[in-house]
Amino acid sequence: MNRLRKAQKRKPMKKNVPDRDAQFDNILKLRSEYRKAGNPVISMDTKKKEYLGNFYRKGRLYTLEELQVFDHDFTSFAEGVIIPHCFYDLRLNIGYVQVGTSHDTSEFACDSFRHWWYGYGCRIYPNATSVLILCDGGGSNSSRHYLFKQDLQILADEIGIEIRIAHYPPYCSKFNPIEHRLFPHITRACQGVIFSSLEVVTDLIAKTHTKKGLKVFVHVIDKVYETGRKVAETFKSEMRIVFDKILPKWNYRAIPIN
Template structure:
């Protein structure tokens, strides 16, 4: 489909001007992680569905590829995220996936959700995503590899570095948490604004 912007090409490019899903070859779901301390971004692409499992698999991939090497003595991980979508603050299925992620990585994972209408204050919204958008202006995503190639080109004068990987899993929508999850969960809510601030603890904590 047509994308805003200009690109240099030696041949004409024909695209559809309306992005009707029925006319597409598929869909591309990008999940982004921005490391504030190191000014590094990680984009993980999938062609399935945007789910809580995808969100947690994205965090796990970042930790395995980058995080654990940069923060090898860390026992805790702080994640800033919006309050809606696949990581919604009111969804038990997200907390269940988060609990499984804490067990998988052996880390205490603290979640800090941004309240409604406050997503613009999330660093990823102005330190990573605009530069990804600019790097892809005018580019038609015919394949997953094209998207990966151009997203990885995102740079800034302050030294932003972006890596792009592909998550090949198939993620199903409509899943519900286990019937005994709430009773047995190891999610600890903060005293202050517990709806948006909580921790997932691994078994050994």
Template structure:
């Protein structure tokens, strides 16, 4: 071993320096030292024996120094070099692991190639020990890896159900966005984020602090100081977000009021020649593609703003594809993580600080109005609908144009 090298070969300072080097640099350092001793008449074999390393290592180090060739960028040894795995010498280990995990294997009925096991690595090690195999955690993980089994988390990706014309609607959304961008129309993505409780409630994430942070041990709404209804509007083209923090209900009237304010205070100035606003949204809740009250409120909004609203709904169970979800809401979640939302203003201030490397900017407004959840449909609804709303010939339930009455 290097630590047993006589001081006349490698001094204590040499050993200290070598302890800071990786394998490649140690190899080259030893080759440099060996060259000095070889010049004094010592053979590589004698020098390597005195150094406690192999002749092969010294020769490799010398060759790398002379030619400038190395194991490759970012590597400390050539591919395939180093100690060989012992697993091929013990196929019975793999057989034992397969025997242990087989009764504990589950899978997806939709895909026979996807399986998972209900045993932990520690439990597998215990079963192996009971069978007479004393195998380390490292080798058990290697065996599992060779079987294609690695630790993974389930992630939400599968739609709740198959939706007819789902793919066709995604193609239409893509076409609408391309056409709108080509002529400079504003495209906004809207949605309402999960409601948040105001008060000293635990939140995911961490915060820089000089002491332990404590919150209430139960998240009961009866102990909150109110709730926040976070509604977002995301300008897809300009990468700019507009968050409205409400305190009442998430209704279509609430949504339309937020759009009207953002249009008048921000978007109208950014798109002075626009006569049509493209709105991307999901198909449920306050953005429902089927509820009459939603269309009634959007007809009122078109009348109020004096522009056309091109409504484009994502298919059911596909709201996560709405740009606002991953472009704005994910960043707001990050800004709100780590510490409780102690007040509405505190939540607004932290949301306003949201930014990204791509230049996301967020404007925040507090909407203190109260919104009723049971409002009647006006008697003239059907006449207004026929006059103001033009449904697309295909997939009209998800694509329609709302015009001003005048």
């Protein structure tokens, strides 16, 4: 009874519905513009972090002998960690997974993009003038923090291509295409298998496919990323990040240096 009374006293969650609906309309418009111009539209997100070790994983698996595992993910027993940072090309139906072994930071997110661009993007889209990235608003690519924008600006200067970011509104990350076009299929490919080593994980992810032609490429970024980094003091005054007139908190571009 006490719990019920406490629940009734809670204030309803505030949602800026007009902004949310306007952002969905804006994303649809941007996707159409980039598709007509032949520029890439990439959906980006980080999948759930997993621990390497003899830990239970949901799903069924055919084996020749009984497997015994820990029923909880005790971090002290873990042999490492894997952080799958993923890109999904909406036009080509291809997933690109960069597996990190350190921390999910903005630097890691930009390194993932860097690997995708030099390994695949610049060859698939040689005439691209801009890249549209669809992502949620939290985590390593937070819409509120300037650290991601700083690393994004460095990346744009390096590749010489404009990078446009469109964040999905809060509590709407499940509408990001990668959430239902890539993540479930990776989960299905890995279900029930014990993540005993990094090689096992990458082999499983690389086997992800669907009847509609989904393909997945995997790369390991074995680099230690620093946590607690701060934005440079001069970045906000000197940055070349251009915020859109429509919902600038969720829409902006990193313009490369001339």
